[in-house]
Amino acid sequence: MSQTIKLNKGFNINLAGKAENKISETEQPETFALKPAEFNHLTMAKMLVNEGDSVKAGTPIFFEKTMEDVLFCSPVSGEIAEIKRGEKRKVMEIRILADKEIEFEKSTSHSSSDITNLDRAQLQSIMIKGGVWPNIIQRPYGCVANPEDTPKAIFISAFDSHPLAPDYGFAFEGCEQQFQAGINILKKFTSGKIHLNTDLNAEIPQLFAKTENVQHNKISGSHPAGNVGVQIHHIDPINKGDIIWTVSAQGVIEIGRLLLDGIYDTSRLVAITGSQVENPSYVKTYAGACLNKLVAGNVKEGDNRFVSGNVLTGEGVGEDGYMGFYHQQITIIPEGKYEELFGWITPSTKKLSFHKAFGLLSYIGGGKKEFVLDTNQHGEHRNFVMTGAFEQVLPMDVLPNYLFKAILAEDYDDMEALGIYELVEEDVALCEFIDVSKHNLQEILREGIQLIKHG
Amino acid sequence: MKFLQNKFDSIKHHFEKGGKWEKFHPIYEGHRTIFFAPDLVTGKKGAQIKDGNDLKRMMFTVIIAMIPCLIFGMWNVGHQHYIATGVEASLLDKFIIGALRTVPIIIVSYGAGLLTEFTFCVIRQHPVEEGFLVSGLLIPLVMPPTIPLWQVGMATIFAVIIGKEVFGGTGMNILNVALLARAFLYFAYPSQISGDVWTYLGDATPVDGFSGATILAYGAEAAANNTEMSQLVAGHWAAGMFDFWNMFIGIIPGSIGETSTLMCLIGAFILIATGVGSWKIIVSVFIGAFAMGSLFNLTGGNSFLQMPAHYHLVIGGLAFGAVFMATDPVSAAHTELGKWIYGFLIGVLTVLIRVVNPAYPEGIMLAILFMNVFAPLIDFYVVEANKKRRLKRATV
Structure with a gap:
């Protein structure tokens, strides 16, 4: 029984520098x-x-x-x-x-039918020893799943709606077998369903279209429609005491590879994106790669910020920094450390804004227009003043203002009652982007989750 | 630009830690950020880019929305002055005399308010916040043109301290700051803010039969003496002044900026189009006032109760209050459903106070302040409903 979810809330951030669907040859990082x-x-x-x-x-x-x-x-x-x-x-x-040539620890390789014959305990032991377990994330809290739990369902988002996100159809081309194997393995861990959620408005990549053993759901809407947390909220929400696991498509494939080939293979296509990239495209590497070689010769002059991940949830790691374990994207944008004469009031069509306050004319030119944004914060930190805006970019029945205030007040009962179990940082990243008072809302939410988890 | 930056840079060290004016750092920062949007960048983790909007821009949008009311108000102060004194005057003359009355009030309001604000910034070491940009212009617009300047200053200082700073500054206040200033004067110096204060006469003598009464005063009088309100209005010294459309355009005596419903609607259009003001609140205030007016029309009683309901929308400060005061995001309800309830009740209360309580002819001020106090309660129930939905989902 598949579900179709149509979301009206959200906001797409259309940036310049989307990766072209081709693989560039680069040296492997040292x-x-x-x-x-x-x-x-x-x-x-x-x-x-x-x-x-x-x-x-x-x-x-x-x-x-x-x-x-x-x-x-x-x-x-x-x-x-x-x-x-x-x-x-x-x-x-x-x-x-x-090493120049990567050597793998070898464990037993299995055929697809072998996998179906293994039970949960056997699979679990292979996975936790084989390095793929951290790919399984637990909700609530958004932490590495505890192998002793049995989740009520497992969710996989088959598209990424973040700015300049990699195209899953291209990035995972040819991985059908591993993906299906990964699904078959995960199926042993839950009594419920595995939900595979695709974008209603885009062509469904081959890889996901024929996947068996899952419930196919279709989601439509602006970002954060691709966030697995939003999908969970609408399909099978998390209540107190519930546990749901989420795995990225890359994670499912790595789990499949471990069982099929007997190796921990984190190789992946990484999208090199952003307005400061000469030729945005994909490169092939492994988890935790150093950025420098991957982007060498492909970066425009200037003071740049090198982000592992996307511009909403990523981390500025620097040119010699390392990619995150869960990341499949590098974004390079200009730094914004400059003062702008009367920058708080001059009209501009280039400053992207969700709001339409005086002079913010980014909406002129329609939704297809691409923006070049830098890291300038466009204003100072203030107390919460505006109301009703966060709700428009968070397609959940959650009152973000009240939740953030409950966290700041360390009110455990309210945090729980207002739905902190349903959120992780990426879900409030758009709120953080549009906040006129410039709070670091993802950090605030993480603090709240820490409080609720560890007391 | 470079010159200004250098100037700021050259005095910066005095305001930094260890400098001789270290304590005044918020004021230095406050001035610098008026000229230059700051060079702050996003943190290493989390959102690497931020929306182009900030509180300064948002507040300034409200000021822009008030400009039509301000310009019209200046003209109208002059216009009322000349018709009351029976002198023919050009548009420019009217505007000039209005401006001469209004600009000093604005200067005093901003001067007193910013001085208070800066003092608190230095004592509390918090940054200069933008909230007062709006309050500083709202206060003059809700004052009668005859108000003594020292009262404006005192009311502003009172409102900023008691209304805002004691709670922790912009974003923390419970009551609308500008309305608090007006309420302060209303109860402390009633004779300067009620009665015959709405037309600025200066030293000139008024024409024969002149009276400074507003239509609300006629209504209250009719209700008190159980006479016909329409007769009182018809007997007004300036014929046709209290016709519906004349009042809609706002060519009537009243507070400086709040007589013209038309100008308020232009302001409302700006606030709604820019998303800065909540259309839900604006619309629901009008709906509430009309509904209450209609209810009184049905019940009848005295001639003020029977005044057609749509008149309530164009008289007094209802439109101005609905557009610029009720929509203050800090003191209004914070939830979306709450905004509907909050606005509706403001409309209902305004008409109720106007018609039933002749001691307070201008109902909107007290209605908004009253609902400011109740907004957290409305929100409380909306938030509880959200929590209950979540709990219910768990048990099904």
Whole structure:
């Protein structure tokens, strides 16, 4: 029984620099990195290797104190070059100097029919040892799933509506078999359904059109229609005590590869996007790649911000920084550190705005117009003043203003009652973008989730 | 531009930590950001780009929406002056005399308000916030043209301190700041803000039979003495002044900026088109006032109760209040359903106060202040309903 969900709320940010559907040849980065901090709620990473050790792709690098079974593995083979530690010796970054030819830790490979014969316990043990488990994210909280839970459903969003997001049809071309295998594996973990949600208004990529063992749902609307949290809210909402798992399409494919080929293969196409990219296109690499080689020779002059991920939810990591574990996109935009004479009132058609206050004329020219935006904040931080705007970009029955205020007031009962279990950062990223008072709403939400989870 | 930047840069060190005017940093920053949108960039994590809108632009949009009311108001002060004194005058003459009355009030309002605001910024070390940009112009527009300047200053200071700063500044206030200023004068100095204060005469002598009464005053008089309101209106010294369309355009005595429903509607159009003011509130205030007026028409009683309901929409400050005061996002209801209820009740209360309580002929001011106080309660129930839907979903 498939569902069709039509969303009226939201806002598409149309930026210049969309990746063309072609793969550019680049040198592979010399180093790759794992960043424990990007796995939410990882409080204490325990190292399993030391600097100077040789590793293969799939060799366990660290585990988390509270979930000892789940291993975080190296995406490439090579040598542990550096373990960067921060305050209280907390592990910040593990850098791996990569071999020219990647060697994999080999485990048993299975045929498609073998997979169907394995039970949950067997699959689980293969997955948590094989490095693919962190691809499974748990709602509420948006953290790595606990292997002991049984979710009421699993959700996979088959499209990304973020600005300049990769085209899944192109990025995952030819991965049908692995994707289906991944689905068949995940199916063993839930008594409920696996929901595969595609974009109603676009052609459904081959990869997803014929997937079996899932409920196909169609979603239409502006961003955040592609956010799995929004889809969950409309299809099978999370109530107190419920657990739902979400996996990215890339994650499903990696799970499929591990079982089919017996290797932890994080290879992926990464979209190099943004107005400061000469030729926006895709490059092939592994998780945690250093940006510099991937973008070398392809960046326009100027003071640029190098973002791992998209411009709404990503992280500015710098040209020599590393891609996030979950990221499949690099965005390069100009920095905006300049003062603008009467910039708060001069009319402009180039400053993108969801609002139409005096002089904000970005809506002229229709929805197809592409914008070049920099990192300027366009104003200072203020108390919450405007009301009724966040609701227009969050297609959920949630009152964002009240939720944020409940978080700031550390009111646990209200946070819960107002729906904090249904949200993760990416769901409020558009609110953060349009906020006239310039709050860091994603950070506020994350603090709220931390409070609710850890007390 | 470079010159100005250099000037600011050259004095910057005095205002930074350790500088001799360190405490005045918010004021330095406040002035610099008026000339230059700041060079702040987004954080490393989260949204890397931000919308072009900010609070300054939003507030300035409201000021732009008030300009038609202001210009018309200046002319109308002059126009009322000349017809009351029986002198023929050109458009420019009328405008000039109106401006001479109005501009000092605006200067005092901004001067007193900003001084208070800056003082608090320095004491509290919070940035200069834009809220007063709007309040500073709203206050003069709701004052009678004859108001003594010292009263404007005092009311403004009172409103900014008690109405806003004690709660924590812009965004934290419960009551609309401009209305609080007016309410302060209304209860502290009633003789300067009610009665024959709506026409500026200056030293000139009025024409024979002149009276400064407004239509609301006639209504109250008719209700009190149980006489025919229409007769009182017909006996007004300037024939046709209180015709519906004349009042709609706003060529009547009243507060400086709030006589013209037409100009308020132009302002409403700007606020709604730019999304800065809530159309739900504006529309529901008018619906509420019309509904209450119609109800009184049905019940009857005295001649003020029987005044056609649509007259209520163009007299007094209803339109101005609906468009510029009720829509203040901070003191209004914050939920979308709440805005409908809030606006509707303002309309209902305005007419109720006007017609039934002759002590307060101008109902909109008290209606909005009253609903400001109740807005959190309305929101409370809307928010509870949201929570209940979520709980109910869990148990089904």
